Amino acid sequence: MGKAWRLRGRNGRRISGAHETDAANRLPATAASPSDPLSEPFWAAARRHELHMQKCDACGRMAYPPEVACRNCGGAGLGFTPLSGRATLHSWTVLHDPPSPGFRDRLPVILAVVELEEQARLLMSGNLVDIAADALRIGLPLEARFEDVTEDCTLVQFGPAR
Ligand SMILES: [Zn+2]
Structure with missing residues (x-):
């Protein structure tokens, strides 16, 4: 995992880096904020x-x-x-750099927009899991998968329909 880093400036003064802090490493995988x-x-x-x-x-x-x-x-x-949790793949993008520190060991991250079965054009974004990026195609049948990130936060993600 990352560590705080320190540099010395030209005048010898120490410069503390906040690039990757221990606090950041403790964030849940997606830092979702289910509070509103x-x-x-x-x-x-x-x-x-x-x-x-x-x-x-x-x-x-x-x-x-x-x-x-x-x-x-x-x-x-x-x-x-x-809802049933059933959906089809509408679009996606593949991230090769972690969007936050919690994703570092989950690369590549696939961010998808899915169309939920119950209503045409009812779109929802979420991570795709349990599938390789090269297996993706528009219209792929998906289902919701739930990941308990913390006691208070469960993520809704999508994986291939079983
Ligand atoms: Zn209405």
Whole structure:
């Protein structure tokens, strides 16, 4: 793992580097922050290993990420509803440099946008796991995978449908 580093400047003064600190190395793999009230039901469901989406009481449109009002009808009654977790691959990118220190031993990281089965164009971003980058193709059947990163934070990721 990385260490704090120190250099001496031309005048002999010590320069402390904050490039890679011990604190950074203790971050969860993705440093997700499930703390805002709007998205808390999503994260609470994830901790139970369920995928829930916000759904408008008036018109039934689902939204991700959660919204304060429905973009389709303006309705403010927005509860959360469970989904199957099934999705197809919409697009992706492959990261060869870690986006944060917790990813260092997970390279390459595949960041994907998936289309959830329950609604056309209901897109969600997440990491792809259990698949090699060269096996990816648009439309690939996927399913949600849940990873308990900390006691309070479970990540929703996607892997190939079993
Ligand atoms: Zn609506």
